Amino acid sequence: MSPSSAAHALGVLREPRAHEPLLDLLASSHERAYYQQIEIGVVADGVVYTGADPIATLLSLLHTYTDDSVIGGHVINQLPLHGDNQVIDGLLEAIGSESDHSTESATRRLAEVGRSAPEALVSRIFAHHSPEWLDDLEHSLKEVLRTAGPNVVPSLIATAQSSASESALRVILPALYAIGNVRAVPLYERLRTHRDRLVRAYAIFGLAAAGDHRVLDDLLQEAGQGWNEYELGRACAGLGSAILPRLIRLLESSTASEQQREDVVSVLGMLRDPDAVPPLIAALSTETSSMRRRAVRALGETRDPRAVSPLIRCLKDDQEHVRQWGVVALYDLARHQVAKDEVVNALVEVMTNTQETPHVREQAALLLPSLGGEDLVPAFQEVFEDQDPNISVIISGGLERLGPRGVAALVQYAQSGQEPLQTSAFERLCFVRDPVAEQAVIDGLDAASPSRRKHAAMAIGRWHLEQAREQLMAALDDPDEAVQLEVIRSLGIIGDERSLFRLMALRGEQRGPTTETKAHAVNRAVIAIYRRVSSSHSDADSGA
Amino acid sequence: MDIETLLHTCLAHQKLSMDTLRSLTFPDDPFGRYLINQQLEQIHDPRAIDLLLVRLTDDDPGVA
Numbered sequence: 001m002s003p004s005s006a007a008h009a010l011g012v013l014r015e016p017r018a019h020e021p022l023l024d025l026l027a028s029s030h031e032r033a034y035y036q037q038i039e040i041g042v043v044a045d046g047v048v049y050t051g052a053d054p055i056a057t058l059l060s061l062l063h064t065y066t067d068d069s070v071i072g073g074h075v076i077n078q079l080p081l082h083g084d085n086q087v088i089d090g091l092l093e094a095i096g097s098e099s100d101h102s103t104e105s106a107t108r109r110l111a112e113v114g115r116s117a118p119e120a121l122v123s124r125i126f127a128h129h130s131p132e133w134l135d136d137l138e139h140s141l142k143e144v145l146r147t148a149g150p151n152v153v154p155s156l157i158a159t160a161q162s163s164a165s166e167s168a169l170r171v172i173l174p175a176l177y178a179i180g181n182v183r184a185v186p187l188y189e190r191l192r193t194h195r196d197r198l199v200r201a202y203a204i205f206g207l208a209a210a211g212d213h214r215v216l217d218d219l220l221q222e223a224g225q226g227w228n229e230y231e232l233g234r235a236c237a238g239l240g241s242a243i244l245p246r247l248i249r250l251l252e253s254s255t256a257s258e259q260q261r262e263d264v265v266s267v268l269g270m271l272r273d274p275d276a277v278p279p280l281i282a283a284l285s286t287e288t289s290s291m292r293r294r295a296v297r298a299l300g301e302t303r304d305p306r307a308v309s310p311l312i313r314c315l316k317d318d319q320e321h322v323r324q325w326g327v328v329a330l331y332d333l334a335r336h337q338v339a340k341d342e343v344v345n346a347l348v349e350v351m352t353n354t355q356e357t358p359h360v361r362e363q364a365a366l367l368l369p370s371l372g373g374e375d376l377v378p379a380f381q382e383v384f385e386d387q388d389p390n391i392s393v394i395i396s397g398g399l400e401r402l403g404p405r406g407v408a409a410l411v412q413y414a415q416s417g418q419e420p421l422q423t424s425a426f427e428r429l430c431f432v433r434d435p436v437a438e439q440a441v442i443d444g445l446d447a448a449s450p451s452r453r454k455h456a457a458m459a460i461g462r463w464h465l466e467q468a469r470e471q472l473m474a475a476l477d478d479p480d481e482a483v484q485l486e487v488i489r490s491l492g493i494i495g496d497e498r499s500l501f502r503l504m505a506l507r508g509e510q511r512g513p514t515t516e517t518k519a520h521a522v523n524r525a526v527i528a529i530y531r532r533v534s535s536s537h538s539d540a541d542s543g544a
Numbered sequence: 545m546d547i548e549t550l551l552h553t554c555l556a557h558q559k560l561s562m563d564t565l566r567s568l569t570f571p572d573d574p575f576g577r578y579l580i581n582q583q584l585e586q587i588h589d590p591r592a593i594d595l596l597l598v599r600l601t602d603d604d605p606g607v608a
Contacts, residue, residue: 005578006599009585015593021600497555504548504575526575534555 004039004046011046019050026061026071041074048078055080059090066094069101076105083117088124095140107144114148121148122155131167138171145175153181160187166196173202177209177231185210192218205231209238220246223267224260232263233270241273248279262294269298277304284310289319296322300329308339312346323350323360331367344372348379358390365394369401377405384413387420396428404436411440426452430459442468450480457483461490469494473502485521492525500529547576554579562589 010018026047029040051057058075065071076094079087094106114121125141145152160172176184188206191199201222207215219235236243250256251264265283268276283295296314299307314326327350334343350356351364368376384395399406413425426444429437442465444456457475460468475487491499503526545568560583570576584592
């Protein structure tokens with residue numbers, strides 16, 4: 001805690017003599033268990049501020065710590081983005097990092113570069129790296145370009161039209177197709193017979209999505225070849241009703257493979273054509289459960305009322321995954337105002353059915369609150385009172401999402417004195433930011449159960465319930481160490497000047513095996529309160 | 545000066561002299577050292593930087 005305050009001070013003072021010591025401190029920061037992420041960030045910032053060239057220092061740190069999710073991630077977020085080649089190269093190095101956090105941060109920041117300086121980004125990716133490098137990072141690069149969006153399209157097209165390698169095209173074509181832009185159509189046209197299968201397929205997808213019927217046969221050849229079903233579906237949807245009879249014929253063909261037929265079923269749903277509904281309903285009767293599951297999902301996509309009854313019958317399928325997708329498909333229909341009441345009744349039946357598996361019941365309980373309002377409270381209460389350990393958490397969460405009447409029911413359970421309902425409801429209330437629940441949570445500080453007192457203390461801090469400050473101060477004397485710890489942390493969030501001096505006095509009273517953790521918590525809380533109180537004094541001074 | 549007095553001084557936005565700051569030691573109190581470092585940051589005196597450098601490189605997590 002303290003070295004980082006010295007690091008902060010030396011950084012503010014731009015003291016060059018501190019640069020090397022700060023680098024050493026950063027290198028050893030992970031060994032110092034008392035550090036936390038923000039403090040490592042303070043030390044890293046100190047290194048940058050005390051160095052001669054901030055960007056060069058950041059890039060050097062990024063190179064050294066690219067696999068370190070804390071330091072690498074922090075540095076990536078500090079880099080200024082204005083199309084500087086060195087910055088782009090540094091971030092491109094980081095997307096190959098072993099740290100997922102660094103990779104995600106670098107991807108996000110490169111996409112930002114793509115929006116503001118698309119030509120620079122595309123040039124650095126394709127003109128300055130080998131085909132092997134592009135192959136290795138194909139997935140991450142596609143993600144960068146896709147997320148960057150339409151601004152990169154002209155540069156990608158220009159690159160693909162020049163002397164791009166196959167490796168480059170294997171990144172560019174999927175990215176262009178994902179972004180979706182008619183300006184790429186001439187490029188797709190040129191590459192539709194390319195020798196590389198992936199390049200050729202995305203050129204065909206692109207042309208189909210743009211409505212070019214000449215590629216219909218080529219597109220049908222791609223069914224069952226392992227493509228992402230949404231990518232394939234989007235291409236088919238581009239051809240409109242012209243493709244429908246061909247898809248149905250393929251589905252009914254005795255020579256089509258199982259995988260082809262499953263892809264066709266998925267695509268039929270995405271077409272949202274009334275004529276696709278009967279073959280999908282027929283597909284619900286096939287023996288393969290994976291085909292039934294695809295047909296169930298596809299029917300949910302159709303938004304067609306004829307799908308409702310067959311889907312409700314699927315809730316009795318002997319395969320759990322088919323029933324689970326049946327719940328989702330019915331929900332999809334209802335959220336588009338198709339047979340909403342009928343669907344809600346069917347899903348309530350699933351949720352309350354104690355013979356059904358927890359997974360399927362959970363799925364229904366998760367989706368129902370988005371469809372129904374407070375009328376569903378009694379059904380959720382019925383299941384909550386069963387206290388089935390497999391689903392009680394989802395059910396209490398559902399009650400919360402049903403609005404004030406659901407929250408009021410939880411408050412009632414939390415004050416009922418009936419275990420385990422009382423604890424289960426109280427713990428849920430501690431995650432609800434609802435004025436109806438505030439007093440019940442504050443009262444939890446006086447509960448007999450240490451677990452409830454601990455949850456109450458946590459929630460008071462999380463919700464910034466300043467009206468509970470006095471009760472929190474009193475709870476510093478709680479006999480349970482775990483409760484005390486949460487009280488200290490919450491005081492760090494809402495404590496005032498009086499709390500600050502009380503916590504300082506507490507530091508002389510620490511005893512027992514958890515002293516070190518508690519001492520850290522107190523120190524953190526003290527500094528947090530000091531910063532807040534001190535800045536409010538400054539505001540008051542400047543106001544005066 | 546004890547830690548409570550130092551805290552009152554900091555909350556009142558009073559600046560301590562370099563000599564006073566050099567005389568203050570709170571070996572087991574990270575918050576005390578935090579307050580001192582904050583004061584040192586605001587003093588335009590080369591000796592303040594020297595003192596901060598010593599605090600930075602001290603290996604004892606409680607002392608730096």
